[in-house]
Amino acid sequence: MAESGEPETTVDKREKEEKEANSTTEEISFRSLGVTEVLCEACAALNWTTPTAIQRESLPIALKGKDIIGLAETGSGKTAAFALPILQALLDTPTRLFALVLTPTRELAFQISEQFEALGSGIGVKCAVIVGGVDIITQAMALAKKPHIVIATPGRLVDHLENTKGFSLRTLRYLVMDEADRILNMDFETEVDKILKVVPKERHTYLYSATMTRKVQKLQRASLHNPVKVEVSSKYQTVEKLQQSYIFIPSKYKDCYLVSILNELAGNSFMVFCGTCNNVQRTTILLRTLGLHAVPLHGKMPQPKRLGALNKFKTKSRSILVATDVASRGLDIPHVDVVVNFDIPTHSKDYIHRVGRTARAGRSGRSITFVTQYDVELYQRIEQLIGKQLALHPTVEEEVMALMERVTEAQRIARMEMQTAQEKKRERGEEKGAGPRSKKRKKEKIDTTEL
Ligand SMILES: Nc1ncnc2c1ncn2[C@@H]1O[C@H](COP(=O)(O)OP(=O)(O)OP(=O)(O)O)[C@@H](O)[C@H]1O
Numbered sequence: 001m002a003e004s005g006e007p008e009t010t011v012d013k014r015e016k017e018e019k020e021a022n023s024t025t026e027e028i029s030f031r032s033l034g035v036t037e038v039l040c041e042a043c044a045a046l047n048w049t050t051p052t053a054i055q056r057e058s059l060p061i062a063l064k065g066k067d068i069i070g071l072a073e074t075g076s077g078k079t080a081a082f083a084l085p086i087l088q089a090l091l092d093t094p095t096r097l098f099a100l101v102l103t104p105t106r107e108l109a110f111q112i113s114e115q116f117e118a119l120g121s122g123i124g125v126k127c128a129v130i131v132g133g134v135d136i137i138t139q140a141m142a143l144a145k146k147p148h149i150v151i152a153t154p155g156r157l158v159d160h161l162e163n164t165k166g167f168s169l170r171t172l173r174y175l176v177m178d179e180a181d182r183i184l185n186m187d188f189e190t191e192v193d194k195i196l197k198v199v200p201k202e203r204h205t206y207l208y209s210a211t212m213t214r215k216v217q218k219l220q221r222a223s224l225h226n227p228v229k230v231e232v233s234s235k236y237q238t239v240e241k242l243q244q245s246y247i248f249i250p251s252k253y254k255d256c257y258l259v260s261i262l263n264e265l266a267g268n269s270f271m272v273f274c275g276t277c278n279n280v281q282r283t284t285i286l287l288r289t290l291g292l293h294a295v296p297l298h299g300k301m302p303q304p305k306r307l308g309a310l311n312k313f314k315t316k317s318r319s320i321l322v323a324t325d326v327a328s329r330g331l332d333i334p335h336v337d338v339v340v341n342f343d344i345p346t347h348s349k350d351y352i353h354r355v356g357r358t359a360r361a362g363r364s365g366r367s368i369t370f371v372t373q374y375d376v377e378l379y380q381r382i383e384q385l386i387g388k389q390l391a392l393h394p395t396v397e398e399e400v401m402a403l404m405e406r407v408t409e410a411q412r413i414a415r416m417e418m419q420t421a422q423e424k425k426r427e428r429g430e431e432k433g434a435g436p437r438s439k440k441r442k443k444e445k446i447d448t449t450e451l
Pocket residue numbers: 047048049050051052055072073074075076077078079080209210329330331332334356360361
């Protein structure tokens with residue numbers, strides 16, 4: 001062939017190109033993986049020079065039309081791993097209501113839509129975000145325009161499937177479950193079953209997450225066709241550049257230690273995770289009383305406030321986001337430096353997602369987990385899951401205790417403000433739920449309400 005002086009055939013050339021492309025990781029490009037020119041240009045415009053590991057592994061398989069179960073660490077570019085093949089297929093066969101992406105939280109749905117729009121800017125892709133807490137008529141109008149891609153939380157999508165005239169998913173060719181283990185767990189069971197009943201059986205299905213259920217039964221519910229499992233790491237790994245530590249303290253001093261750590265690491269951006277909506281609210285008031293720039297994010301806030309809070313944090317006008325697990329999955333805010341697990345996560349997999357809000361896309365970051373006398377067992381489970389022991393975050397007890405007086409006063413103010421807010425709510429008859437809803441809306445299970 002080429003060696004024997006004969007001209008190189010196309011096949012030879014292709015083989016050579018493939019060999020070269022595979023010789024070192026650095027040389028692999030989106031183009032060599034089979035991504036079409038216009039989408040490669042979109043990646044370049046985002047300054048993505050090389051595909052990430054999950055993209056390298058999954059793109060060629062997806063472009064061959066296979067179903068995929070994709071498992072890779074947080075912040076490793078899973079969104080593009082499913083968005084690029086969908087956009088490429090859409091380019092080949094322009095079809096309205098072509099793909100549906102299911103996500104567990106509203107904020108994540110908006111973020112995924114932004115990524116589809118950034119990657120699909122050159123091909124004029126139209127997306128619609130269908131989530132709870134937002135005006136349903138406007139959404140129905142957006143669906144009537146028949147977008148190419150729908151990104152939705154399950155509850156609100158079912159509402160539209162049942163009540164919005166003329167809306168159906170009959171033309172759907174791609175279904176994605178992002179944060180798939182969460183989408184397939186019991187909280188969304190009814191909604192997901194309803195959705196699966198009305199989407200075509202002949203379709204491509206992708207499941208992606210940093211943690212995946214091992215229960216085959218659950219995975220079977222997504223009715224994949226001979227899926228290929230693309231697993232970039234064999235264990236549940238946290239990112240290498242993440243410096244993880246813990247502090248072991250009596251429960252009654254948690255507030256003091258939190259304030260102390262926020263002061264010690266001042267100048268950084270923090271995400272502080274709490275176990276309940278109430279504790280998010282209380283902790284935010286406490287921090288604000290002490291002059292710290294905190295905003296709350298939880299599932300009982302009205303949607304415009306949720307987006308407002310997130311925006312303030314994203315644009316760095318606030319440096320501390322205090323949140324429930326509603327913010328633990330998927331949110332991509334590159335400047336997060338420190339994750340504080342103020343309340344230890346009760347499900348150890350949530351730990352992986354929470355700390356994954358920092359050290360994203362090759363950056364570094366740190367996490368500090370508060371462990372009290374009540375949390376030892378949960379803490380041990382986390383260490384077991386991630387397969388490593390965390391370092392002890394050094395603290396000077398006397399310095400922390402010196403804050404006691406101011407913190408106690410702030411706790412008192414926070415308690416009072418919480419009480420006043422609750423009384424006001426009671427007066428307005430809004431004790432339960434995130435706000436007034438019509439009977440029909442009540443039927444919709446609020447996505448992630450309890451978070
Ligand atoms: N090839 C690439 N080169 C550089 N940056 C990239 C590349 N692909 C994606 N990114 C960026 O990496 C960041 C993380 O990507 P993404 O949000 O898709 O992560 P993820 O794997 O879905 O994380 P999580 O498990 O937390 O949801 C984003 O800011 C994205 O723009």
